[in-house]
Amino acid sequence: MLSAALGVAAAELLAAATRPAAGPLVAVGGAVIDATPTPVKEFAVRTLGTYDKPVLLGSIVLVLLLFTAVVGILSAHRRVAVAGAAVFGIAGAAAALSRPAAVAYDAVPSLLGAAIAGAVLMFWAPAVPAAPGRRRFLRTALLVAGGSVVAGTAAETVKRIKGGAVAESREAITLPTAADPAKPLPGGIAPGFYSDKLYRVDTALTVPRIDAGAWRLKIHGMVRNEMSLSFADLLGRPLIERDITLNCVSNEVGGPYIGTARWLGVPLAPLLAEAGVDAAADQIVARSAEGMTIGTPLGTALDGRDTMLCVGMNGEPLELEHGFPVRMLTPGLYGYAGACKWVTELELTTFAEFDAYWVRRGWAANGPVKTASRIERPQPFARPAAGPVTVAGVAWAQGRGIRTVEVRVDDREWRKAELLPVPSSDTWVQWRYRWDATPGLHMLSVRATDGTGETQTEQRATPYPSGATGWHSVTVTVE
């Protein structure tokens, strides 16, 4: 177990210094995420929320400890031990090479780690039975354990220093003001319109850390003029600023994976016009630094909506976890279909030619947002006093807008809620309804009608494969 710890720590150190994504723990974790069947992934996200990643890494360490313990018990014979180390090394290397953004030498950290673990076992294991007592065993054990701690700490330190440099480069950025700024809201912005903290959903086990100065975006594929843009090139173009609500297709009815922010970015349509897109193309495949692929229908970049390459959010450069330095944003599409974070490449292609990451896993190729609504107040199982109670929440149908929101108490009639002003059809709408609450157990339900006049269906659907449907309800006891 100790020799494995030293091997893993050494591999992590080498990876941290050269290619962070090639570290065995993150590589195996990434491979596990990609290989996990969709229902299991859904279950993990539902039950663990944002703890899914620490839990996964912890499980990998646990499995590693278990396996190494078994190999250790079987390794009175040193060949078994060395073979065990080789198996771990090859597994780590294979995982690193399976990463979509991998290069051939990403195998090196795991293989080197395995070689170190193997060497320790070769020179140490035979000495153990022959040792005159426990003292020599303990001394070597301490040495190896100490080495692992030093290498592990060094790996963490290297990561922290590199991460700090990227964070500093982010802080040094001054964003230009938008040529086309966001519209002021009629009547001002009500509290809660902007999310305090935008939800985070991605497959990245560690947040990619990209230096804005070194970042480039390549536009290629079915275009006449391939383009390569730097971050400064983007900032030099006319910027737009928009309030847009982003939500995740994995959001359950009433769920938390939705939020609104003020985004600053470069509209995509003029860039694509400069690139000269082939008339036969129908898909933009956005690729990110860590190898995600997100397929966005080309039409959604050209139909007049504010599809953009974002550089700013709420007056600041993007947060690292929300895609720094640049991400895509397509109003009206779920994140998996239009909001590639850490984007480095836009390839013009066709849907017939290429299935993006989530499409390969059975999710719908086009990801239009479904009309939905949520009750935020009162909370489930609240115990409000009888009398006037404010029922409030949000409703959304980005692109189509919300025409009406209705609230129902138990199985009485649907009643119209009051809608607060919005800057455009691309954000959620805040609504409220004054309820004269009577004592007892009550169920409150909400449904919205979008700008085309279509009302949310009551029919329940799971998030997979194209977004949840059904009315959100909350049960409360009025005292």
Ligand SMILES: Nc1nc2c(c(=O)[nH]1)N[C@H]1C(S)=C(S)[C@@H](COP(=O)(O)O)O[C@H]1N2
């Ligand atoms: N590179 C990358 N971009 C990504 C994802 C991802 O896993 N990797 N997830 C997508 C999904 S499913 C959603 S819902 C949004 C979430 O964006 P946020 O984390 O900034 O809220 O990012 C999208 N962009």
Ligand SMILES: [Mo]
């Ligand atoms: Mo998502």
